[in-house]
Amino acid sequence: MNCLEFRRRIGAEPRSRDPEILAHRDSCKDGCSAFWQRAQRFEDDLEAALAVPVPEGLADRILLAQATGERHRQVGRRRAWMAMAASVLIAFAGVGMLWRHADLNSLPALAVAHMPEEMDAMSLTQPMTDAQVEAGFVGRATRLKGPAPAGVTYVHDCTVGPYPAVHVVTRMDDEPVVALYMPGKMVDKTTEFHRDGWDGRQVALSGGTLVVMAQGASRKTRDTVERGWRAAIEGPVGQAVGRI
Amino acid sequence: MAPVHEGVNPKQRQYEAMVRALSADLYRYAFWLSRSETVAQDLVQETFLRAWKNLDSLRDAELAKPWLITILRREHARLYERKRLDTVELDDNVPEDAAFASPERSGDAAQVREAMLKLPDKYRDPLAMQVLGGMSCEEIAQSTGQQPGAVMTQLFRARQRLKDLLGGRAVAEGSRK
Numbered sequence: 061m062n063c064l065e066f067r068r069r070i071g072a073e074p075r076s077r078d079p080e081i082l083a084h085r086d087s088c089k090d091g092c093s094a095f096w097q098r099a100q101r102f103e104d105d106l107e108a109a110l111a112v113p114v115p116e117g118l119a120d121r122i123l124l125a126q127a128t129g130e131r132h133r134q135v136g137r138r139r140a141w142m143a144m145a146a147s148v149l150i151a152f153a154g155v156g157m158l159w160r161h162a163d164l165n166s167l168p169a170l171a172v173a174h175m176p177e178e179m180d181a182m183s184l185t186q187p188m189t190d191a192q193v194e195a196g197f198v199g200r201a202t203r204l205k206g207p208a209p210a211g212v213t214y215v216h217d218c219t220v221g222p223y224p225a226v227h228v229v230t231r232m233d234d235e236p237v238v239a240l241y242m243p244g245k246m247v248d249k250t251t252e253f254h255r256d257g258w259d260g261r262q263v264a265l266s267g268g269t270l271v272v273m274a275q276g277a278s279r280k281t282r283d284t285v286e287r288g289w290r291a292a293i294e295g296p297v298g299q300a301v302g303r304i
Numbered sequence: 305m306a307p308v309h310e311g312v313n314p315k316q317r318q319y320e321a322m323v324r325a326l327s328a329d330l331y332r333y334a335f336w337l338s339r340s341e342t343v344a345q346d347l348v349q350e351t352f353l354r355a356w357k358n359l360d361s362l363r364d365a366e367l368a369k370p371w372l373i374t375i376l377r378r379e380h381a382r383l384y385e386r387k388r389l390d391t392v393e394l395d396d397n398v399p400e401d402a403a404f405a406s407p408e409r410s411g412d413a414a415q416v417r418e419a420m421l422k423l424p425d426k427y428r429d430p431l432a433m434q435v436l437g438g439m440s441c442e443e444i445a446q447s448t449g450q451q452p453g454a455v456m457t458q459l460f461r462a463r464q465r466l467k468d469l470l471g472g473r474a475v476a477e478g479s480r481k
Contacts, residue, residue: 072460073434073441103435106466109416110435112335114328115345122323122352129353 066092074099167262168253170221171240171271175258181214181229182236182275188212193228200226202243202267205295209288220271230285235277237285241293243268261286266294319356322368327352329436330372336432337380339421347383351376373437374447377429419469427462430455 061069061084069081074096085096163169193208196215213236214229223242230237247264253273254260260273263286270293272286312320327348334344334351354375355362362371420428430448433439441459445452 068460071463072456074463102463102467105412105416107435109413110332110336110420110432112332112417114331115341118331118345118348119323119327122327122349123320125349126319126323126353126356130356 063088063090063092067095070096070099074103165221167220167223167242167245167247167269167271168251168255168260168273170223171260171262171273172255172258174218174220174227174240175238178216178218178227178238181216181227182238184213184229185231186213187231188215196228197226197241200224200241200243202226202241202293204292206291206293208292209285228289230288232281232285233278235274235281237272237274237277237282239285239289240271240273241265241268241289242271245269263290265290268293315359319352319359322355322372323352326369326372329369330376333373333432333436334376334380336420336436337377337429343383347376347379350379354379369437370439370443370447373433373439377447415470416466419466422469423462423465427458427465430458431462431466434459 061080063084066081066084066088069076069078085093187210190208193212193215194204196217197204199217209230209232211231212228213231214227216227218225218227218240220227220240220242223245225240225242228239228241230239245268247262247269250261250263252259252261257275258273259275259277259279259282260271261282263270263272270286270289272282272289274282330351331344331348334347335341338344338347351372355372358375362368420431423431430444433444433447434441439447441452441455444450444459445455448455
């Protein structure tokens with residue numbers, strides 16, 4: 061490093077600890093050491109001059125602003141979470157109310173709700189004639205296409221919820237099984253239900269819906285009654301297939 | 305009053321330590337950058353608020369000061385952009401009175417300060433970064449988006465201009481006994 065380079069570097073970086081610079085300073089006989097000394101003193105003066113007074117409490121004000129902002133953000137985040145939780149709760153409550161409303165208006169719920177006013181019919185044991193049974197269906201503009209199951213002890217045209225229905229009780233193996241046929245009321249699929257002590261099934265038929273249910277009757281009995289009423293309403297299987 | 309550290313998370317402690325260690329130097333740099341006490345205070349506040357939000361990106365404590373100075377320069381540029389329409393041009397040679405309202409006002413320090421305020425921005429800014437921020441040419445170059453060689457030239461010329469402005473005064477030659 062020559063003197064020119066040394067002075068150029070010191071002019072830009074007086075505090076440099078570059079070994080090359082320091083070596084030149086220590087070895088140069090042409091006044092570079094004195095130049096370096098003057099540069100250091102100038103730098104000391106410059107540093108002292110640039111150190112303007114700092115406003116009192118600056119650091120504390122910075123920390124206060126940060127802490128206040130952070131607290132504000134925390135409150136905001138908490139409020140956002142609470143709002144979100146409230147929204148979820150309201151959504152759940154809404155869905156729950158909709159589900160409950162739908163459930164209370166489902167066919168099984170309406171069928172079970174219909175039963176208290178018809179409990180006396182469950183204790184009848186006297187079989188009805190085929191003509192009486194057919195007459196009951198005619199009251200709901202439905203003609204039976206097959207023979208009614210044996211052991212029908214009750215036929216009545218009722219209203220299940222908003223739906224006109226034929227209410228029949230079939231006694232099989234001394235177990236009363238209720239069948240409610242709602243012509244024109246269509247459901248998508250056959251579903252089982254257990255509700256308020258009633259075991260039952262809603263069955264989609266071609267012209268309406270059949271609800272078969274009983275209290276304590278075996279599944280086999282209910283299945284037999286369902287098959288019987290399906291055949292009576294839609295006709296025997298062969299006939300129904302033939303129509304298709 | 306000693307800071308309370310119990311129950312304070314490490315990030316908050318790091319931040320507090322950084323504010324206490326560097327806010328004075330950062331303020332001084334901001335003052336020489338903006339030549340205004342009030343603007344400098346606002347810049348430092350805003351810089352530290354931004355630093356808090358991005359503190360996780362600071363990996364090395366040694367780099368904290370250059371990092372803060374870079375943030376502060378951006379804030380200053382933003383402030384300038386926002387206020388350029390309603391800013392009244394000030395005489396570059398007139399510092400705020402309050403800035404020097406101290407015993408140091410008299411004597412050589414005041415002369416150097418006055419000379420410093422007369423330096424063009426392109427010289428004053430890197431010089432303040434070096435003297436107050438302790439930044440190397442490479443760090444200044446990185447922060448200002450220039451080549452290190454160009455920064456070195458600016459620093460050299462900044463000192464030359466300062467010495468010219470100070471004329472034959474004693475401080476210009478650093479001739480204290």
